[in-house]
Each structure stands twice: as C-alpha cells, then as structure tokens.
Amino acid sequence: MEQSYKKFFKKGGLFLLSAVILLFLINAFFIQTVYNIKNPVRNYQQFVAMDKADLAVLFFGDSHPARGINPGQINPPARQGGVSQSFNFAVPSENYEQTFYKVRMIINKYPAVEVFVFPWDLHSFNNYRLSSYNETRYWLNFMTYDELSNLTAAARVNLMLRAAWPFIGKGEELIKLLENRKKKTEIHLGWQKNEENFTSEKNMSLAGIDRVQSQLKSYPDIVNPALIDSFLKIIDLLKSHHKTIILIKYPVTAEYLNALDLQGIDRTAYYANIYTRLPKYDNLYLWDFQETYKNNEELFSDPDHLNAQGADIFSRQIYGKMKELNFLN
C-alpha cells in the first residue's frame, strides 16, 4: 500500500503539473487569440488606452450607437487625429441593466465626463434586450463579484474561475473565432465600422419586416419593468451628479418604419409611455433622428443600422447639435 501511495503521488503530481502547465498555456492562447479580439473587449481596451484629457462625451447603448456614432467625426481635433472629446462605449446587444454598471464606473473613475448619451429606441426596453453575462471577465471591469453573482445567480467561486480561465466551456468559440479572424470588425474610438449597404438587399421591405418581427413581435413585453428600472436608475445617478443626459432616437429606414406600422406597433403610445416615467430634469435632452434619413437607404447596412457612411454623416450632425449647446468645443 505504501508503494501504491508513493507511486500515485509521484505520478499524480507529475501529471497534475503537466496539466497545470497546459492549462496556463491554453488559457494564455485563448485570451490572446479569442478573448482579446472580441468586440466588447476591444472597445474597453481602446477606452482604457485613449487619452482622456479632453473626454467630455460618452455614448452608451447597443448596436444602434455602436455602429452609428463615429467619435472620429464628432469634433475637429479628433477628425485630425488629435485627442478626442468623445468615445463610443456602446456594445451590440447591451441592455440598460448592463449600461448602469458602465455609467457608474465612469462616474466614479472619470468625473470629468459631462455628457452621457443613450439610445431611446423601440426595442430598448423589451425582452429582446435581456442578455446574459457570458463574458465574466469583461463585466468584472464594471461591477463586483457580488453584483455579478446576484445578476447571474452563479456562485462567486464559479465567477472567479470563469474570470481567471475564460477558455473554460468556450471551445466552440475558439474554433469559430479562429475561423472568422479575417472578418475582425474595425473599431475606432469604440465605433464599429460596417461598410455593408442596405440597398444591395434584394427585398428591402421583407428585411424590414423580419427585423421588426425578430426585435419586437417575438417579444410582446415591449417594456420590461426591470430594464425600465435600470434606465431610471441611470437617470437618477446622473441627475444626482448634475450630468447632462441626451436620449437619442436613432435613425432607421422607411422599410423599418413601414414594418412597424404593418405589425401594428404604436410608436407614439410607446414613447408616451416611457416619457411619462422620466423625471423632471433640466439637463435631459430628447433628440429624435428616427425619420431623418429614412429615405436614404444607402446610409444603412440593414433596416435599422447606419453603415460607415451613414455614421459619419450622422455623427457630424450630432456634433453640430452638441456644439450649439456648448457641450463640445
């Protein structure tokens, strides 16, 4: 028995050691090749690396701002490659519950940021936007283990493991991302450049209907109470710090708007419902660009996302309005 013990511990120890070495190697490889090229991670890395001396405006939200706002076009110094006064912190599929933690981090760490811009779209508050927290390591940049544990119902120790070893359970992603490495999205100051053109779509009307159905029709709970609560929490937080808040209705195509009508979605009632819940606050602005480019489909990559050309035009327009209000130089 003594010999068996010795053999087990000797061999087992060596085996364990080789497994641990392999674990570190695979993890390092995964972080480098898969985790670090994920769009949200690259967005955050760009934010961390940027010169924040003049940073005054931050854009938050989902794919509408992520693809529609190019901070490089927001103010003249940025256009000339200088220090930008704004950054696009939006990430596709992000919801207001998640945005709250990002806003809180900015308030705590970068008090100089004065203007906070959010989307105010038709799918912003519905269950379509209820997303998971798959990227533990990424979300821990904005919240504590306890908060993430409460949100995900995962044990703290599980979260710690997932954060330290992000490769666990992500083998399929490794294969997929290695496969798609060449298709890596260009990201500039957080903006995700998309050069597709909606006009190349064979049936634009059908694409509009599909989009509305996937976003809104499949999720009848158009205003999810939890997301509204998070949204109001953000407003309260910013209000208590006397920050400026801008809510933007992002541009969409005529096909998308027609599809909304066809599906019987009452835009006016929806916005009135949200509007009544907003607190009174002088520094709260509501900007409506929903129909501004509705007949310029060439500025879109699909029924409701601006492409690179559209983002540039729209960002300049946003800059104009911000300059008018003295939010930017």
Added chain:
Amino acid sequence: MSFNSLHFLVFFPIVVGLYFSLPHRFRWLLLLISSYYFYMSWKAEFIFLIIFTTLIDYVAGIQMEKAQTPKRKKTFLVLSLIMNLGLLFTFKYFNFVSASVRELLQLFSIPLNPLTLKVLLPVGISFYTFQSLSYTIDVYRGKISAQKHLGIFALYVSYFPQLVAGPIERAKNLLPQFLEKHYFDYKRVTDGLKLMLWGFFKKIVIADRLAAIVDTVYNNPTDYTGIPLILATVFFAFQIYCDFSGYSDIAIGAAQVMGFKLMNNFQRPYFSRSISEFWRRWHISLSTWFKDYLYIPLGGNRVTVPRWYLNIFIVFVISGFWHGANFTFVVWGALHGLYLILETATKPVKDKIYQITRLAKFPSLIKYLEIAWTFILVNVGWVFFRADSLTDAFYILTHWFTGVSLNFAPAKIIAGGWLGFAFVWGIIGLMELIHVWQERGHSVRQFLSRRSVAIRWASYLIMIFSILLLGVFERVEFIYFQF
C-alpha cells in the same frame, strides 16, 4: 451536491484522502457523515426521510430475522413495504393522483377540490427507497442476514456515489463491502479515476450540449415539423444515455477509487438487437430489481401465456410510473411492455420471414437491421419520455414526416450553425466508435495501459481539456435526479 459541481471536485478528494488515512474501524463513520453531507447540501431537511427509511428497514430486518412465525415475519415485511412505498407515494405521486382524480370526476361534472401537498420531490427518493426495499425483501426471503450494525446499514442506504441516481445496489453485493478493509491500490484508484473522467465527458460534453438542442425543440414542439423533430428525438436518445450512463460511470468510478465494486448499469444499449436485449443493457440495476422483486413474484414466464404477457405489461407500466408521476412515463412504460409482448409473440413469424426472404443467409445484415429497428422503437418511446405532455408527444410522432425534405437548414439552426451541427455528430460518432470497439471485446483502459506513458498521459490530458474547452458548464442537474 451534484457530481458535475465544483463542490464535488473539492469534496471527493477530501473524502478519499481521509478514507485511506483513517483506521478501518472509523471508515464507515466517515462515509456515512460524507454521504449525509452530500445529500444535505441539496436540501438538508430531506435527510430525515433517508433516516426514517433507514430506521424502518433496519428494525424490520432484525425483527424478521428474529420472528418465530412466518406471519410475524410477513407483518414486518408488509410494514416496511407500506412505510417505504407510502413515503414514496406521498412525496412523488400524491399530487399526481389527486389531480388525476379531480380531472376524472370533472368528466362526470362532479366538483371536487382534493388536497394538494406543497412539497418538493426529494432527490433520489425512488432510488434509495428501492435499494432499501430490496434489503428487507431479501432478508424476508432468507437470502441475506439482517445487518445488526445500524451505522453500516445506514451507509448501505445512503452511500453517496450511488445515493441519488443509482446504480440501485443489492445488500448482498454492497453490505459486505463496507465490512472489508480496502487498501490503497494504485491500479484500482487510477482505473476508477479514468472511469469518472469518461463519465464527466459523457455528461458535460455530450449530454449537456445535446440538451440545449433537444430543449429548443421539445419545449415548443409545435414550432417544428419533420427533420428537427426527428433529430431532436435522436439527440435525446444520446442525451439521456450520456447523462445517465455518465452518472453511473462517475458513481462506479468514485466507489472504485475507495475500493467498492458497484454493479454495471449500462452495456451499450443502442447495440441491442431486440427490446428484451435493450432492457438487459439499459439501467440494468432497475431492470433486474423489477425482475427479481416484481416480475418473478408475479409468476414470471412460468404461467399461462396470457398471464405471462400480463406480467410483462404490469412490470413495464409500473417501471414507467417509477420514473415519474406523469402519464407520459406511464405510456412510455406501457409502450415498452407492448413492444416486448409483440416481440415475444412474433418471434416465430420473424424467423420464418428471415427464411422466406433468404435474409437468414446474411446474419450480419439481420444484425444491423435488428439494431436499427430496435433503435427506432426505442426512439418512439423516448418521445413520450421527454415530451412535457401526451399532446406534445402525439404531435411530435405525427409530424416526424411532415414536410420532410433534404433541407437540413432548420436542424442546423437549432444546433447552433453548421459547426455546432457537425460537432454534435462528431462527438456522438466518436463515442459510438468506441462502443463498436468495446462490443468487439476490447477495453479502452486495457488498451491504454499497454501504451507508453506519453500516449497515455496525452490521452488523459486530451480528455480533460476536451471537457474544459467543449463542456457545457451552465447546466447542472442530471436527468435522473428528478426520479
């Protein structure tokens, strides 16, 4: 505590370490405390049910042995049966029966609001109740002596590797092993760990990955027709096999590490050539339990043919009901009963057909045809087993071939793209290749033991990292926990 939890990964090495460090006389105590802790980490108060079952059967066993008259002996057996099955009925079947009675009376416009118990189903209650019952029945039959040591008997009822999902052990096999002194044996320990590793692979990589696809379809079956319904059912067949046999492998492997030999529970069931063979290969510990404690007491096949068929049918309906308080399980059991009856009744006809069609000259072809046919029949049964209701099950069965085409796009979507689709077939194929090899009498562990250290370690590391990389870690529970 589930095997596929971090909790278990910490718990198990500690228990094994302490087990081999302690003198033999204290080991039963360590295992009993560990087993109770293992169970209580799920829902602590339900440990009282295990203690209750233990005390009832411990006393019943001793009293039956002491009994001077057969009548008194029988009294204690009946007492044990009533108590054990009563407990099982209360926690597992009461609400189902109550709701069924209400629905039945509603058909005759008789309003009734029967009592409903607000209780959770205690994990593993069907397993430990049957294991404990087998002890009292065996003592009654004089096959084994009553266990005098309460602690050892309590351990027999609650031994943690097989407590919540089997294999359902027999006292004759397991009880004496608690009295034996087990030494730390390198080969046995490492063999046990390898079996556990294979079990984890089947559960975490195959079963839980398939579960996501199966759930997508079976949670909303009316959204689908044709190929997705067929694929989801076939995937469920592999999911439940990998889930349950994975659990059994981990249980058997964990017990083996500590020196215990548990009975084999699965023997590559999808290679069965008939339904009767399927039941000799699937959930063996339950099949043999029903055979020994229900089928044979009913008369088995030593009765008239109609009575024999009735016996088969009764056993399978009860087996279905054992799985869960739902008519879907009852139909699943009844269906297998019917399969077996038809198979027995038509065997001479089948042999004749083979002769007439000259298929008999091609035994290999017959073998593959029979395997395929059995697999199809089993899959029809799985539809009832997995579906949430009989309505869903009938929908699925009647829409398997609706709109069938060679367009695999919907199947691809539910599997998460072509890569996901190819991947699930890849791992199923890999497992089945191993099974084919095992069917030919080979053993993977023996094969590896003859290879160099580099090859062996590389194989184990590949297995470990396949689990870490390709495993699904969001899903925790094993399917059979609900039974």
